[in-house]
Amino acid sequence: MKRPDIKICGIRTKETLDHVIARGASHVGFIFFEKSPRHVEVDVAAGLIEHVRGRAKTVAVSVNADNELLEEIVFGAKPDMLQLHGKESPDRVVTVKALYGLPVIKAFSIRAPEDLAFARDYEDVADRILFDAKPPENAALPGGNGIAFDWRLLEGYQATIPWFLSGGLNAENVGAALTDIHAPGLDVSSGVESAPGIKDPARIDAFFDAVDEARMRRTA
C-alpha cells in the first residue's frame, strides 16, 4: 500500500518543519487565523516557507479570508497552495484560483452523510478536498479542535480529485482510520502536539510510525 500524503498542519518553527519532512511529510500547513494558537504572521511564515521550499508542499490555511489578506499571504509568504477552511462558495474558489494562480484545498466540516454532498459541488473547482470534523457549537476555531468524526462515512467515497482525511487524528487512531477507509491523504494538527500550538517530536514520530505499521499490516 502506497503511503498516503501526510500534511502536518499548524507548524511554527524550523525545527518542527525539518523533523516532519525528515519523517516524510508531503505537505506542511501554516495557519493564518488570529484566534488560533497556531497563527503565524506573514513575515514569520515567509521565513519558514523559504526554509522548506522544494522539500514539501507548503499550504497557507485561511478562514473566509478577503482578497486583502490573501494578497498579503500569497505575495508575502509565497506558499505553494491555499487551504480555504471557511464557508467559501464554489464561485469564491474559482475567483481565488484565478486571482492567485495557486492550487486550492477546500475544507469541509462533516458530521452526517448529507454533509458530504456539499463537497461534490467543489470537485470541478478545487484541487483537493479536506474532510474535517464539525467544530463544537460556539467553538473559536473552525478546525484544529482535535475532534474526529465518523470517518466510515467516507467508505467508498469516489472523488474525482484527491482528498485528505482530517479531524482528531493521532497515533492511537490513525491506524484504524487507514484500516477502515483508503484515505489518499491524512492531515493532522493537535494530535501531534503536547499543548495547543506546540508540536511534539515524540508524538510526530509516533504518528508516522503508526501510519507505517498500518500500511505494513495491509500489505502483509
Ligand SMILES: O=C(O)c1ccccc1N[C@@H]1O[C@H](COP(=O)(O)O)[C@@H](O)[C@H]1O
Ligand atoms: O489548526 C488550527 O488552529 C486551525 C485554525 C483555523 C482553521 C483550520 C485550522 N486547522 C485545520 O484543522 C485540521 C484538523 O485539526 P486537528 O488535527 O483536529 O487538530 C488541521 O490539520 C488544519 O488543517
